[in-house]
Amino acid sequence: MAPAAQFEAAQPPQDAISALVFAPGASNRLLVSSWDKNVYLYEVADGVEEANLVGTFEHRAPVLDVCFGSSPDEAFTAGLDRQVKRFVVAPTIEEEEVANIFGNRIDLATGEQTVMSKHSAPVRCVVYSADHSLLISASWDSTLHVHNPTDPSQPPLTIPLPGKPHALAASPTKVVVAMTARLVHIYDLPTLAAALASPQQQQPPQPWQQRESSLKFLTRAVACMPNDAGYATSSIEGRVAVEWFEDSAESQARKYAFKCHRQAVPEDEGGGGGDVVYPVNALAFHPVYGTFASGGGDGTVALWDAEAKRRMRQYQKFPESVAALAFSQDGKYLAIGACPGFETGMEDYSGAGKTKVFVRGLGETEAKGKGAK
Amino acid sequence: MGKKKRGHPDVEEILGRPWCYYCERDFEDLKLLISHQKAKHFKCDRCGKRLNTAGGLSVHMNQVHKENLTSVENALPNRQGLDIEIFGMEGVPDDIVQQHNQRIIQNFYTAQAERQAATGNPPRGLSGGQGPAKKLKYETPEELKQRLAAHRAQxxxxxxxxxxxxPPTAAPADGQGTPPFPPPQQQGYPYPGGSGAPTYPATQTYPAAAFPPGASPPPGAAAASFALPARPPSGSAAAPPGAAAPPYFYNGAPGAAPPPGYPGGAPSTVDELVANAARQGAGGDDIDQLIRMAEAGIKPARAQAEEGAAAAAAGDKKKKGSRMVYADTEVSPEERMAMLPRYRWVEGAAA
Structure with a gap:
């Protein structure tokens, strides 16, 4: 077996995790955005099974999403303070410099922050499309902003949405926005790029496809297949749906949904044998094998083979709800953000002290599907 | 009467099934149980190796993957521990076995009651004839209920x-102390037009020893005084549902055939005698019923039925509506969190 092991990142965020993402390319950088207003940069060391905190980037407000830009040195964040920010990730910050960051609010030449755009409500998600050099942010003001990341001064293209967006994911040519009322819009990235290039155009670009979610409940996460064939969505009601972009009858007939992240209540413990249903908070496709992982409020992570429609693996329970998942670009690591889940009826919430970042090394064939049967 | 093939196994069969300590599932045989445990509970999530026990898996995880096993997978929340070594049915703690058996028995009877309520069929084994030949090992609440109903009909x-x-001959179950009637169970009371011989010769229901032929009890003797010892030790001479039809039930000697239409006032079974005796002391039908119920350790039939219905309804509801940890279909958890004072961000307020 491969040196597959799971380890915990030292110095986890102080509060709940909103997102985590691995850097593009060969880098093993891991960015984690947190409700404690910071973005944490970890370096996953190959071989020694360690993930060390190498930098912290303070924001004005809780950070709801983070993504890398064109290089491992550039990142974008979406914040509760309604701003989309670009910041340069310092190449391996030394310890005294870390102290500087805390003192001087990222005053380092390499840690500068630039506001890309301002929404009129908190920004929920940001995605970066490397193929089209586009940065897309989705905000609870029911708009998408399409930015040119190389020129922060250029005003973003604003696309109105019919509902509040909750999840956003990009494939090589498409971007999928999941909103309230089970709305799903799919935009074509080349169209967006063209529209951004010609700002004099009056009409905002129309979605390439408008769909209704196959799931009956609020969409929780979206992830696109790396081969650009389709995407997966998950809902608060322990279910995951897999759909294909292609609008042909046979492609649409292939879509399916399944139940997961549920826990049966034993009959002798006051239940009638029903299930406790957890939200599926996170989805991530494996960049190499095209299989995907789901992380739920039950604190488990499962690996699924979308082709064979089979669960390949379910990992041991994490101590808290799984909030975010990310595969590294080479598919060797799976990062898991665990923190208490927000549940119905909670008057107060704090992820302080219970938030952890796990990194799991994946075996050679651990995430490899067996193919359709 | 051969044993009929039934769709429902009896309680012994169910109790005899091997079951899994970790998830309470039961299986046809031990082999299946063991392969279930290997596949569901003792399988290594890193390499898929199936181990025989949780301890084995723990050692495997330790040596091969350098990981520590903390809990048994797919187990019920309180059964995830590694401290108990389980293999098949071996190693299951006694109290858990007891608990399991109790649950099985309870479920069995609930299911049986539901079936009976649904089909209206009498409990099996009680539909046809009766008599000492029928030996029942136990008396279910349903049987008791049935007997009571029969008795009341009578x-x-x-x-x-x-x-x-x-003629008010030996109307044992009628209103107590009603002046026109003699005390119940006056066995020697002659039937009008009947022979002078005791009208209660050894019936099929009475063991001969308890009531030897010819040794007729003195007239007026309280029935209970002799009827009680006659009760079979198994306590099983239950009156089947058919008992409600008195002529069929009347066990009088051929010579003492009752007049046509005779309602069968004589208690036809030992149990009935007991019941009647109890009634004398207790006063009313309802009280008697309560006492009988209490003796048998069951709740009144009505309450039980209601309870059963309620439980069934609750079960259905639970099955349909599983509990969702987060159930708001309009507002996402993030939006809720963003509204909390802890995270709220006000433009201009922050530095």
């Missing part, structure tokens, strides 16, 4: 008969 029939002018 009482009603007697009442009806009494009203229609038939």
């Amino acid at each position: 009482v009603a029939a007697q009442k009806a008969a009494g009203a229609s002018g038939v």
